[in-house]
Amino acid sequence: MRSIRRNNALLLAAAALLAALAAACSPGDPFRSTGSYPIDVFQEMHYNQTHKAQEPPRFLPPEDSYPVQGGFIPVEEIENIAEMPNPLDGDPSAMRRGALLYKQNCAACHGLLGGGDGYVGGVLADYNVNRPPAFGGAGGVSVVRDTGTTEIPPGEAYRRVSAGFGFMPAFEALLSETDRWALVSLLDAEIAERQAALQAVNDIPEERRALELLRLRGQL
Numbered sequence: 001m002r003s004i005r006r007n008n009a010l011l012l013a014a015a016a017l018l019a020a021l022a023a024a025c026s027p028g029d030p031f032r033s034t035g036s037y038p039i040d041v042f043q044e045m046h047y048n049q050t051h052k053a054q055e056p057p058r059f060l061p062p063e064d065s066y067p068v069q070g071g072f073i074p075v076e077e078i079e080n081i082a083e084m085p086n087p088l089d090g091d092p093s094a095m096r097r098g099a100l101l102y103k104q105n106c107a108a109c110h111g112l113l114g115g116g117d118g119y120v121g122g123v124l125a126d127y128n129v130n131r132p133p134a135f136g137g138a139g140g141v142s143v144v145r146d147t148g149t150t151e152i153p154p155g156e157a158y159r160r161v162s163a164g165f166g167f168m169p170a171f172e173a174l175l176s177e178t179d180r181w182a183l184v185s186l187l188d189a190e191i192a193e194r195q196a197a198l199q200a201v202n203d204i205p206e207e208r209r210a211l212e213l214l215r216l217r218g219q220l
């Protein structure tokens, strides 16, 4: 009687062991198993299906797909960009937004008030490149150099700020379309109006400038 019970216990233990082994041999979750091992006891992160370092790109969209929320179009591919009117004309917050962006992105070269006297501009004087110009009065964007003043239409200013010009870097990958047009609104204003907008922005603390820019962008 006693030995039968012991045999039963042994049988049970053997069955449990077999069941455990059988579970270990199953291929595991078919969606996560990589098939790297014949026995997939557990899935290691290292063997999962994410993109590996130095592996060629895999996550490309299907060939016939297209972005439904619009995509980035380089300014050089936009036809007649120079004749394009500023879509922010008449927008009361465009100057302020432009001034906040100018302070962050342009003042180091073009000067705090647009006088062409920024710190980096001074450094560039030692190199054989064109200095950042100053900005004059309205009538299109008025670019003031030692050699004279040129008026460029707003669309052309937008193109040059977007794609870069001479030593000036391209801003199209850094700033949104609306941000770049807001900068054109600032440059396209009367000189006194622009300087007042820039002075107002220079006078407020940096953290408030960052928050206000987010607010004007509708991100706050």
Ligand code: HEC
Residues within 6 Å of the ligand: 102, 105, 106, 107, 108, 109, 110, 120, 130, 131, 132, 133, 141, 143, 152, 157, 160, 161, 165, 166, 167, 168, 169, 171, 183, 187
């Ligand atoms: C690293 C310095 C630097 C920064 C930053 C910079 N610029 Fe310039 N910018 C220049 C230089 C240098 C020129 C003159 C290039 C030339 O004449 O070859 C220039 C020229 C220009 C011109 C005149 C183009 C023309 O038709 O002659 C405009 C407009 C302009 N910048 C706007 C901006 C705006 C707006 C920003 C900020 C978003 C900005 N720049 C940031 C250096 C800079």
